[in-house]
Amino acid sequence: MPRTMIDKYPVADGGSYGITTGPDHALWFTLVRSGQIGRLRPGAEPSCHQLEPDCGPTIIVPGPDGALWFTEYRAHRIGRITTDGAVTEFATPTPDSGPYGIAAGPDGALWFTETAADRIGRITTDGQVTEFRLPRTGAFPSAITAGPDAAMWFTMHQANAIGRIDMDGGVTVHPLPVAAGPVGIAAGHDGAVWYVAIASGHVGRIEASGATAEFPVPDRAARPHAITAGADGAMWFTAWAGNSVGSFTSGHVIDVHDLSALGAEPHGITLGPDRAIWVALETGALARVAVEGAETHVTSRHVTGRSPRPSQ
Numbered sequence: 001m002p003r004t005m006i007d008k009y010p011v012a013d014g015g016s017y018g019i020t021t022g023p024d025h026a027l028w029f030t031l032v033r034s035g036q037i038g039r040l041r042p043g044a045e046p047s048c049h050q051l052e053p054d055c056g057p058t059i060i061v062p063g064p065d066g067a068l069w070f071t072e073y074r075a076h077r078i079g080r081i082t083t084d085g086a087v088t089e090f091a092t093p094t095p096d097s098g099p100y101g102i103a104a105g106p107d108g109a110l111w112f113t114e115t116a117a118d119r120i121g122r123i124t125t126d127g128q129v130t131e132f133r134l135p136r137t138g139a140f141p142s143a144i145t146a147g148p149d150a151a152m153w154f155t156m157h158q159a160n161a162i163g164r165i166d167m168d169g170g171v172t173v174h175p176l177p178v179a180a181g182p183v184g185i186a187a188g189h190d191g192a193v194w195y196v197a198i199a200s201g202h203v204g205r206i207e208a209s210g211a212t213a214e215f216p217v218p219d220r221a222a223r224p225h226a227i228t229a230g231a232d233g234a235m236w237f238t239a240w241a242g243n244s245v246g247s248f249t250s251g252h253v254i255d256v257h258d259l260s261a262l263g264a265e266p267h268g269i270t271l272g273p274d275r276a277i278w279v280a281l282e283t284g285a286l287a288r289v290a291v292e293g294a295e296t297h298v299t300s301r302h303v304t305g306r307s308p309r310p311s312q
Helices: none
Strands: 004-010 016-021 027-031 036-040 047-050 057-062 068-072 077-081 087-091 099-104 110-114 119-123 129-133 141-146 152-156 161-165 171-175 182-187 193-197 202-206 212-216 224-229 235-239 244-248 254-258 266-271 277-281 285-291
Touching: 016 285, 027 057, 027 266, 027 277, 036 057, 057 099, 068 099, 077 099, 099 152, 110 141, 119 141, 152 182, 161 182, 182 235, 193 224, 202 224, 224 266, 235 266, 244 266, 244 277
Parallel strands: 016 057, 016 266, 099 141, 141 182, 182 224
Antiparallel strands: 004 285, 016 027, 016 277, 027 036, 036 047, 057 068, 068 077, 077 087, 099 110, 110 119, 119 129, 141 152, 152 161, 161 171, 182 193, 193 202, 202 212, 224 235, 235 244, 244 254, 266 277, 277 285
């Protein structure tokens, strides 16, 4: 039987929330409570870059320009940080918009959600912002990802739907068949888009046609939150209420890996530079999850050892 290796890396007591792999082969993460952007190269000590303490940095992703881009949920801004720590911030045109999800698009720009404004935003790498109004009010657009069809796909948490926006701003809404409360979303290995439903406790799959399939997680009250594609062909997701991380294989098998011994409350998740899965824990740490003997396993040192939840 494969053995799961789970390591904990304390970083800072600031509410680790979003996480991604940067172009410098380091982990970059947001500290939503302390207003910081953190960086950790596996095997080295973490470092942090201070923003305004109450700006609420949330989701962070690599941009097409070699920098990292992130949302500031409380300050209503989009931020950019270079790998040497230089920060630039851009206000959204709509006041109090609550930007949350962000992802690089196929057009060389960054696309982001505005939870409080029912809009999807687009920002070029030189800071020019365009907004597109959604056809639903109170939809609470949350996470966003580039799909396999040269469009952006996003979750509509309160509208219980998955949205698609093309590069010209045309929006299609796909209502979900169950009361799901979708949050995290990511492109899969199979040409579909995958999402997690925090309210109903399932992993969902949606095709370009809008056809959906739902796969319940073992603990329906675990509140799955974020999802990413792993190097092993599986989709990996966090379950913050269940203090666990799950993997969903192409054979429709869900394995759950308990993180409660780490203090946990996992949120963001990403494929790391070492091909393992890395998770941001709100308790001020990162977790590394790898299956022994699998492609993703890399030997590393073992370290022993509440924030706003905009989309719960």
